[in-house]
Amino acid sequence: MLDIADELARWAEEGREFAVATVVAVGGSAPRGPGAALAVDSGGTVIGSVSGGCVEGAVYDLCVQALEDGGTVVERFGYSDEDAFAVGLTCGGVLDVMVTPVDARSPAREAVRSALSGAASGGPTALARVVRGPAGLLGRALSVRVDGSYEGSCGTGSPELDRAVAAEARAMLDAGRTGTFDLAEDGTHCPGGLTFLVESSLPPPRMIVFGAIDFAAALVRAGKFLGYHVTVCDARPVFATRARFPEADDVVVDWPHRYLRRTETDGRTVLCVLTHDAKFDVPLLTQALRLPVAFVGAMGSRRTHADRDRKLREAGLREAELARLRSPIGLDLGARTPEETALSIAAEIVAARRGGTGVPLTGSATPIHRDGGRRAEAA
Template identity: 55%
Template sequence: MRDILPALSRWYAAGAPFGLATVVGTSRSAPRDPGAAMAVGPEDEVVGSVSGGCVEGAVFELAQEVMTSGEARLTTFGYSDDDAFAVGLTCGGEITVLVRPVTRDTDPGFAEVAGSVAAGRPVTVATVTDGPARPGATLAVWPDKVSGTLGNEGLDAAVTADARGELALGATGLRHYGARGERREDAVTVFLHSFAPPPRMLVFGAIDYAAAVARIGDFLGYRVTVCDARPVFATPKRFPGAVEVVVDWPHRYLGGTETDERTVICVLTHDPKFDVPLLEVALRRKAAYIGAMGSRRTHDDRMKRLVEAGLTPQELARLRSPVGLDLGARTPEEVAVSVAAEIVALRWRGSGAPLTATAGAIHPAG
C-alpha cells in the first residue's frame, strides 16, 4: 500500500470516501503478494493494483458497491480450466481480496496510520476479513500503543500480541481466533499487515560496482548506505541512489550501526585491510545476507585470514563469496543484477536455476 499512500491520504484529508481493496490471501502462482492494494476514489480515480491487470475490472465494481453499501466484501478470484476468463485470474493462481469502504467516520485512525507508514515508523494494521466480528473493522498496533478495536477486548488483546510479533519480523498474513481471542481457527479471521521500516542494505567500498549495487538495492526497496574510508570516493554525487553515504572505516561503522535479520551486507572493498576486519564484525552480526566481492584467489586468502582471526566454521558458512550468482556478468550493472539475484534467491529459498529447468509452483508457499 505504500505506493498508493499519497493518493489515499489526499482523498482522506479532503473528506472523500474511497474503496480500498487489499490482497489478504494467495495460493499457487498468484500475481501479487498479500498486502498489495488498489483503491477507487473520487470521480472513479483508480490507483494501485491487486493482480497486475487480471481482475482489476471486477475489483473496481466491488469498490463502488462497498462505498454505496458501507459494508466490506471478501472475494476470491481463481482459475478454472472450464471457464478461466469468467473467473478472472488466468495466471494459474488464486487471490483473496478484501474490499472495504474508508471514510473519516468508519476509519478515524487512518490519518495516523498513514502518517506512520509515510514516516517509516513501524505499525501493523489488523483487519477483520471474516467471522462474527465486523468485516473491515481495523486495529492499528504500534510498538508502544494501540488504536481502534475489532469488537471486544479479548480479541483485541490476542491480535495486538500477534501483531507486534509480526511487526518485529516485517511479516504480513492471516491469523485465526475464537470470537473473543481464543487460539482457535473456527471463528474470526484477521489480516495482519505490517508496515515495518524498509530493510537496510549496507554497501562497503565506494567503487563503480558499489554504485550499481546501490541503485538496484534502492530499486528493490532497501534503505541503502554506502560506506568507505576514502572521502574522495565516498560522495553523494557518485551515489545518488543511496540514502546515505558515510566516510568511515568500514569495520568501525558496522560495529556502531544496527543490523537485524533483514539486513543485507555487501562487501565490495576488494582490499584485505578493509574487508577482513569488516567481515570479522559482519559474520558475528544479525544479517539476512553477507556477500563479499573478489576472485577465487582473493576468497581463499580472505578465508585463511578470517580463520586466523578466530572465526568459527559456522560463522564462515554465512559468507557468500565470491558474491552473486553465476550469470556470466561483466559490467558493474550486470554484476549488480547477479548480486541482487542471489539476495532474492536466498530470501525466498530459490534455486537460482532457470525456471524452464524446474517443475512445480513458480511461487511456492512460504
C-alpha cells in the same frame, strides 16, 4: 494496504474517499501475497495491484460498488476450467480479496487513517482487520503501534477481544510478519470466531555497500529500486562523496569494520563488501559474519576469495560462520558492466532472502510464486 500507504495517506490527508481491495488469503500459484492492495478513489483513480493484472478489472468494479453502497465484501477469484478467459487467475491460483470503503460511513476509517499515516512516516505500524466473521464486522480495524497501544475496535463491544487482537498484532509487528490468525469473540484461541489479517509495516531494510567504487554506484541504484535504505561506506574521503553517490541515503567516511561496529543492523540487513582489499575486507568480514544479518556477500576473483578465506580462518572464524559468506558475490549472468554486475548481485540477494534457486524458470519444476512466509522481510 500498507504496501501503498504513501499514496493512500496522501489521499486521506486530502479528504478523498476511496475503497481498498486487499488480498486476505492465497492458494496455489498466486502472484501477490496477503496484504497486497489496489485502491480506487471516488474520481476513478486507481493505484496498486492485487494480482499482477489477472483480475484487476473485476476488483476495480468491486471498489466502485463499495464506494456507492458502503458495504464490505470478500470475493474469491480462481481459475475456471470451463472458461479460461473468465475472470480468474489463469495461472491456477486462488485469491480471497476483501473490498472495503474508507469514507465518512466507514467505522474503521480513523483506525485505517492512523495506520496509513504511521506507515507512510516510516514508523513501525500494524493494521489488524476482520476478514472472516459476521458481515457487520468485516473490515473492522485496529491500528497497532510498536508499544502495543492501539486505535479502533473489532466492533463486538468486547474490550477483551480488542486487547487480545492488539497483542497478537504487536507480536506479528515485532516479527515483521503479515498474515492471519483466529480468535473467538472472547479473545481466546478457540475454533471458529473471527479471522484477522494483520499487515505489518516496518522501516525499509538496510543495504550497506562497503567500497566506494563504480560498481557500488550501480548497486546503490539497484538497492533503492528494491526498496532498501542504502548506505555507502568507505575509509577514503576522496571517493566516498555525495557527488559520486547522489542516490544513496547515507554516504559515510569511516573504516568499514569500525562503522559496522557502531551502526544498527538487524535480521533484514544486507551487507555487500566491494572493497576486495584485505586490509578492509578481513576485519570487516570477521565482524559481519558473526552478526545476525540477512546477507553477507563480498566481491573478488576466486583467487581473491581463496586468499580471503584463508585469512578469515586465521582470524578465528568457524566453518558455520564462513559458510554464510557469498563470494564471489552475485549470480552467474555473464555480467560485465557495473550495471550488469549490480543486477547479478541484486538477483542473488533476492534469491537468498526469498529462498529461490537462481536457475531459469524455463524447464524447471520450481514454483514461480513461493509462499509468503518470508515476504514480510521485504522490502
